[in-house]
Amino acid sequence: MKLAVVGTGYVGLVTGVCLAEIGHQVTCIDIDEEKVEKMKKGIPPIYEEGLESLMKQNIQARRLFFSSKFEKGLEKADVIYLAVGTPQYPDGTTDLTAVESAAKSIAHHLVQDAIIVTKSTVPVGSNEYLKSFIHSHLKNDVSIEVVHNPEFLREGSAIHDTFHGDRIVIGAENKQAAAVIEQINQPLDLPLVVTDIKNAEMIKYASNAFLATKISFINEIANICEKIGANVEDVAYGMGLDKRIGHQFLKAGIGYGGSCFPKDTNALVHMAGGVDHDFELLKSVIRVNNQQQISLVQKAKQRLGSLEGKRVAVLGLAYKPGTDDMREAASIVVIHRLIEEGAEVTAYDPFAMENAAPILPQQVWFAKTAAEALHDAEVGFILTEWDQIKNLSLKDVKDLMKADPIIYDGRNCFQLDDVRQHLIEYHSVGRPSIAGDLRSN
Numbered sequence: 163m164k165l166a167v168v169g170t171g172y173v174g175l176v177t178g179v180c181l182a183e184i185g186h187q188v189t190c191i192d193i194d195e196e197k198v199e200k201m202k203k204g205i206p207p208i209y210e211e212g213l214e215s216l217m218k219q220n221i222q223a224r225r226l227f228f229s230s231k232f233e234k235g236l237e238k239a240d241v242i243y244l245a246v247g248t249p250q251y252p253d254g255t256t257d258l259t260a261v262e263s264a265a266k267s268i269a270h271h272l273v274q275d276a277i278i279v280t281k282s283t284v285p286v287g288s289n290e291y292l293k294s295f296i297h298s299h300l301k302n303d304v305s306i307e308v309v310h311n312p313e314f315l316r317e318g319s320a321i322h323d324t325f326h327g328d329r330i331v332i333g334a335e336n337k338q339a340a341a342v343i344e345q346i347n348q349p350l351d352l353p354l355v356v357t358d359i360k361n362a363e364m365i366k367y368a369s370n371a372f373l374a375t376k377i378s379f380i381n382e383i384a385n386i387c388e389k390i391g392a393n394v395e396d397v398a399y400g401m402g403l404d405k406r407i408g409h410q411f412l413k414a415g416i417g418y419g420g421s422c423f424p425k426d427t428n429a430l431v432h433m434a435g436g437v438d439h440d441f442e443l444l445k446s447v448i449r450v451n452n453q454q455q456i457s458l459v460q461k462a463k464q465r466l467g468s469l470e471g472k473r474v475a476v477l478g479l480a481y482k483p484g485t486d487d488m489r490e491a492a493s494i495v496v497i498h499r500l501i502e503e504g505a506e507v508t509a510y511d512p513f514a515m516e517n518a519a520p521i522l523p524q525q526v527w528f529a530k531t532a533a534e535a536l537h538d539a540e541v542g543f544i545l546t547e548w549d550q551i552k553n554l555s556l557k558d559v560k561d562l563m564k565a566d567p568i569i570y571d572g573r574n575c576f577q578l579d580d581v582r583q584h585l586i587e588y589h590s591v592g593r594p595s596i597a598g599d600l601r602s603n
């Protein structure tokens with residue numbers, strides 16, 4: 163089928179590439195011309211495992227095209243996917259500016275009947291509004307249907323998640339339109355949920371809110387574990403064996419970040435408020451997460467009295483491994499706090515430093531390697547569990563850092579026994595602290 167995808171970010175580009183891979187003819191449209199020029203050459207503007215090779219293969223097979231011109235990209239497209247960003251306003255409500263702008267461009271350039279499939283996460287009721295919005299901006303005598311097909315991929319495993327997702331949700335008021343989207347996805351052979359648009363919109367928010375709840379729950383358990391001398395990893399393992407609970411999303415850490423959990427949980431709280439429902443549980447989830455992000459700096463300050471002038475290495479900046487995305491990364495909160503406390507921060511991330519530089523305080527130095535960041539540091543903060551960080555030898559870490567170093571590990575990257583052997587003072591999340599080299603005190 164001939165498809166167009168509008169917006170080529172983490173979701174749009176992966177969607178376009180994967181739809182081409184299963185045999186469709188796809189043109190991806192983006193208003194960012196620089197990005198489009200890069201993509202035409204097979205260079206993805208984002209870091210995502212496996213994306214570049216799949217993109218190049220489909221460009222070569224002449225199934226995948228890129229354009230910054232709507233009139234060209236929409237030519238003969240039967241189905242148009244909309245995957246532009248839906249960030250949050252400072253008050254936590256959803257900013258639909260990009261969706262409206264892209265919808266208007268689609269409406270202006272549509273010359274044949276089409277189904278518009280929204281992939282962007284939008285508040286309940288938005289798709290109904292979008293349908294009339296597009297209608298009112300059509301320039302030609304064409305008919306449209308709107309289908310909501312929320313996206314569940316995770317950054318860092320986006321290609322895998324698209325081909326092996328747990329379900330595809332199709333929200334439609336029109337059965338024929340739903341059937342077309344089913345047909346497009348048929349080669350993926352994944353379980354389908356065909357429902358109405360409001361349900362599809364709510365499934366997306368409820369899913370993200372539930373996953374965020376699991377994380378804040380285990381982080382609270384971790385905080386209690388620390389106080390009573392238990393180990394959250396053993397606790398989570400024991401809990402997760404119960405199939406009703408499961409092991410996924412029970413990894414305690416520095417709190418969730420990323421472009422979606424923070425904004426989608428806020429949006430759902432606002433949506434609930436809009437219908438006079440005080441979503442107390444989700445508000446607590448958000449509060450717990452905000453506190454979790456600053457907890458390690460608070461511990462360091464308590465332990466050291468002051469961080470003024472301390473040389474601090476921050477390893478890992480992206481909100482999770484496998485991506486260069488810095489949106490709502492815990493590292494932003496942690497580093498701002500460290501700088502406010504007077505620390506001298508050197509940071510390292512294998513892929514996210516380019517995106518991090520413009521949003522972190524100017525005082526931050528960027529190191530080319532983890533070893534360079536650790537060199538002569540007194541305190542280390544681990545904020546993303548990249549293999550490049552998890553696989554560091556603790557002997558090297560100790561040798562590189564100043565005498566009697568202290569590590570605050572927000573991702574529980576190291577085995578406690580291993581740390582004990584290396585006599586490094588080590589504080590992680592929800593596990594007993596390790597005292598370090600007592601001989602030198």
Ligand SMILES: NC(=O)C1=CN([C@@H]2O[C@H](COP(=O)(O)OP(=O)(O)OC[C@H]3O[C@@H](n4cnc5c(N)ncnc54)[C@H](O)[C@@H]3O)[C@@H](O)[C@H]2O)C=CC1
Nearest residue numbers: 169170171172173192193246247248260263264282283313
């Ligand atoms: N990032 C993720 O892992 C996931 C994101 N989502 C949702 O998918 C949507 C997109 O998210 P991302 O891909 O992260 O966004 P993004 O910010 O990475 O990409 C958006 C793209 O749209 C382009 N764009 C903006 N306005 C445009 C317009 N008027 N016409 C054409 N292109 C335009 C931008 O240049 C950019 O390339 C959001 O609603 C998000 O909540 C859903 C699941 C996963």
Ligand SMILES: O=C(O)[C@H]1O[C@H](OP(=O)(O)OP(=O)(O)OC[C@H]2O[C@@H](n3ccc(=O)[nH]c3=O)[C@H](O)[C@@H]2O)[C@H](O)[C@@H](O)[C@@H]1O
Nearest residue numbers: 313314315316317411412413415417418419420422481482
């Ligand atoms: O709507 C979205 O954008 C996406 O949001 C999340 O995907 P993503 O943000 O890419 O990454 P996750 O793997 O979910 O991690 C999110 C955050 O939670 C943290 N996390 C995750 C799992 C865990 O056990 N503990 C934990 O702290 C991660 O470190 C990260 O900061 C969801 O997992 C996707 O299903 C959804 O499509």
